[in-house]
Amino acid sequence: MSLVRRDFLKTLGLIGASLTVGKSLGATTKKKNKTEFYGVLIDTTRCVGCRACEWSCAEANGLPEPTEDEGVKIRKTSVSRWTAVSEYGTEDNPIYVKKQCMQCMQPACASACLTKAMNKTDEGPIVWREDKCMGCRSCMISCPFDVPKFEYDSPNPKIQKCQMCFERLEEGGVPACVENCGGDALLFGKRKDLLEVARSRIYNNPDDYYHHVYGEHEVGGTGVLYLSSVPFEQLGFREDLGTTAYPEYNKNFLYSVPVVLILWPVFLLGLNNSTKENKKLNEKKTDNHG
Amino acid sequence: MDNTRETSFLKFFLQELKPKGKIITPFNVITVIIVIISAVILFFRFTKGLGSVMDASQTRPWGLWINFNVITGVAFAGGAYVVTFMVYILGLEKYRPIVRPTVLYGLLAYMFYAGALLLDLGRPWKVINPIIGNSFGLSSVLFLVAWHFILYMIAEVIEFVPTIAEWAKWKRLRKIFLSLNLAAVIFGIALSTLHQSGLGSLFLMAKAKIHPLWYSEFIPILFFVSSIFAGLSLVIVSESISQKVFKNIMSTLHVKSHKNIIISLGKICAIALFVYFSLTILVFIHGKNYSYLNTPWGYWYLVEIIGFVVTPCMVFLFGFRLNNIRLVRIAAIMSIIGIILNRMNISTIAYQWYENSLHFPSWMELIVSIAVILVQIMVFRWIARRMPVFNESPAWVKVKKGIKLVA
Numbered sequence: 001m002s003l004v005r006r007d008f009l010k011t012l013g014l015i016g017a018s019l020t021v022g023k024s025l026g027a028t029t030k031k032k033n034k035t036e037f038y039g040v041l042i043d044t045t046r047c048v049g050c051r052a053c054e055w056s057c058a059e060a061n062g063l064p065e066p067t068e069d070e071g072v073k074i075r076k077t078s079v080s081r082w083t084a085v086s087e088y089g090t091e092d093n094p095i096y097v098k099k100q101c102m103q104c105m106q107p108a109c110a111s112a113c114l115t116k117a118m119n120k121t122d123e124g125p126i127v128w129r130e131d132k133c134m135g136c137r138s139c140m141i142s143c144p145f146d147v148p149k150f151e152y153d154s155p156n157p158k159i160q161k162c163q164m165c166f167e168r169l170e171e172g173g174v175p176a177c178v179e180n181c182g183g184d185a186l187l188f189g190k191r192k193d194l195l196e197v198a199r200s201r202i203y204n205n206p207d208d209y210y211h212h213v214y215g216e217h218e219v220g221g222t223g224v225l226y227l228s229s230v231p232f233e234q235l236g237f238r239e240d241l242g243t244t245a246y247p248e249y250n251k252n253f254l255y256s257v258p259v260v261l262i263l264w265p266v267f268l269l270g271l272n273n274s275t276k277e278n279k280k281l282n283e284k285k286t287d288n289h290g
Numbered sequence: 291m292d293n294t295r296e297t298s299f300l301k302f303f304l305q306e307l308k309p310k311g312k313i314i315t316p317f318n319v320i321t322v323i324i325v326i327i328s329a330v331i332l333f334f335r336f337t338k339g340l341g342s343v344m345d346a347s348q349t350r351p352w353g354l355w356i357n358f359n360v361i362t363g364v365a366f367a368g369g370a371y372v373v374t375f376m377v378y379i380l381g382l383e384k385y386r387p388i389v390r391p392t393v394l395y396g397l398l399a400y401m402f403y404a405g406a407l408l409l410d411l412g413r414p415w416k417v418i419n420p421i422i423g424n425s426f427g428l429s430s431v432l433f434l435v436a437w438h439f440i441l442y443m444i445a446e447v448i449e450f451v452p453t454i455a456e457w458a459k460w461k462r463l464r465k466i467f468l469s470l471n472l473a474a475v476i477f478g479i480a481l482s483t484l485h486q487s488g489l490g491s492l493f494l495m496a497k498a499k500i501h502p503l504w505y506s507e508f509i510p511i512l513f514f515v516s517s518i519f520a521g522l523s524l525v526i527v528s529e530s531i532s533q534k535v536f537k538n539i540m541s542t543l544h545v546k547s548h549k550n551i552i553i554s555l556g557k558i559c560a561i562a563l564f565v566y567f568s569l570t571i572l573v574f575i576h577g578k579n580y581s582y583l584n585t586p587w588g589y590w591y592l593v594e595i596i597g598f599v600v601t602p603c604m605v606f607l608f609g610f611r612l613n614n615i616r617l618v619r620i621a622a623i624m625s626i627i628g629i630i631l632n633r634m635n636i637s638t639i640a641y642q643w644y645e646n647s648l649h650f651p652s653w654m655e656l657i658v659s660i661a662v663i664l665v666q667i668m669v670f671r672w673i674a675r676r677m678p679v680f681n682e683s684p685a686w687v688k689v690k691k692g693i694k695l696v697a
Contacts, residue, residue, distance in 0.1 A: 078348070108495045110429075111429045111430065111495070112430055112431070112432065112495060113427050113430055113432075114420045114427040114430040114432040114433035114436060115416070115419040115420050115425045115427055115433075116425045116426070116427045117425070131416075132416065132419055132425045133412075133413055133416060134411050134412070134413050134414065134416035134417050134419055134420075135411045135412020135413035135414070135416070136410075136411055136412075136432060137351035137352060137412065138430070138432050138492065140348070140351035141351055141352065141492070141493070141495070141496050141499075142495035142496060144495075144497075144498045146348065146349050149348050150340075150348065150351060150412060151339065151412075152339055152340050152341025152344070152346065152347075153338065153339045153341045153342065154339045155336060155337055155338065155339050156413070157339060157340065157412040157413065238498065240498065241498055242497075246495050246497075247429060247495075249494040249495050249497060249507065250429070250431055250491060250494050250495060252507070253431065253487065253488070253491040253494065253510050254429065254431070254434070257434060257484055260480060260483055260484055261480055261484065264476075264479065264480040264483060265476045265477065265480050268375075268379050268476045268479060268480070269476060271379050271380070272378065272379045272381075272472065272476070275379065275380055275381035276381065278381070279381055
């Protein structure tokens, strides 16, 4: 009887163990193989600065109409503007750059979020979920591109950022900005394919392009990729972000947590016991002498 | 029987609610004024949004309530785990008189700073999300810190219940919780190690935003080591103040051992500061940041390291050598300033340093920050005047083997 019970417990334990292991293994394979993220390739050499993307973005996402901002060259995204086109370059040769969330492959914002409100979807867009967010703004601290925007002037604040028109993607559509781009500057597709397009453009027109695809390796790779005729630094991009995926910076600490939680108490308990014994010995000694 | 006991406790409790000591003192008046102003400020904060009272922006998302009250304040609450480690784990009986005040201070600090965190959350009604488990952000450092805060508060409550029980004469409860004490202490030390370093880890992903002199992958270790002398320095200062404020109720043992304890704490602080300084040197060399030293940011960094790490370390050492309690107190104040500087540098001053614009908190943020601390002190005083924190345990606490079984 007892043997049977032991066997039963053993099997139960094995099943339990395999369940946990199986689940975690499943999770990793899913991330690595199954997912081929969608992305957008932005070719700044083709952008004419018409800002149709801004208008369609506002319409698709229920944001207020874009402002004119006459004379303002560097225009930033805000709580009511998920994408913004800025003008760089010279008077004679202006370069227009559309900026929005970069949809990182391994996003810092989602890894910083303690409620999984920031969520990297299997399709690629990073979406913000209102019912989960508690407004701690860790995503803003962590984002290397300062993308998430917080409604400081609302008693019921939300995080506002480009979500690559996730709902349209789910229905088989493309992001609103891509659909309405008149200059053929935006291209939507699987990130892998976009990279090939980007490289072939550089290869075929080596004199027109600066030979780098911004977002290919930056912060571990981003969903949105950029082509440019000049070094990206001149277009307000940071080139000092490195190629390490941001969640990696946390890893050492997070891995040490279970180790500390298991080893520290054991060590402390041992220390406590040894000091106790020492104390007893000392007491005995003083007793004997006294 | 039970009924009468309950009513008698209620009577006792109502009796205890009455203020002891003078009501109209400068401290009380100032506190009440500041608390009333903060209540008004908080009304606006909850009706008009954080931006109406806070000087936070899209590129500097955290204001004073997180950067000062939580990230800096929790370092100062580190005294509790260091002192319980020395007394319960290492068996250094010398420090036993300061266990209760330190644990009480730690407990209140966590309660009030978690409160400050709630004020700063944009959507505080969702705070329950990471706790009840409908959305566990397991890869998030903040998730860990939040859980460790909660668990550590429970551990500190367990450590403090015997004191409350002695005050309310709950003999049985006292016994039960005393038996849990060692477990709570050990668990508490492990949790403290992790969340003290976890607070630093919150900034690990802000690599591109913090000045290289302050950012390193070793921030968690630096935060942990500095919480040791931060906590003990605060114990030195608060014990020195308590020595005057609670003179009437303090046990003779506590009064007599005061100088000895402060001097010894000074020695520990000197060692911890030295370790911290060595680590910063290692991190500095490892980061190859020499070129930044000869810039205004470099000078500011040197002010922090030379002025408020090396100097207090030396002053602590002299204070210990010369057996001079005043020197130790001065060193403690210096190292407290150093910790504030360090935490504010990382979270505010050297954050987004390339913007090269000085950033000041709004007066409204500041008032609320101060109010949180003042109310914490008031509650501390209320408890310390009633429960056996500084004074002797009541006579019914049995004496066993010559050592009093006090927590």
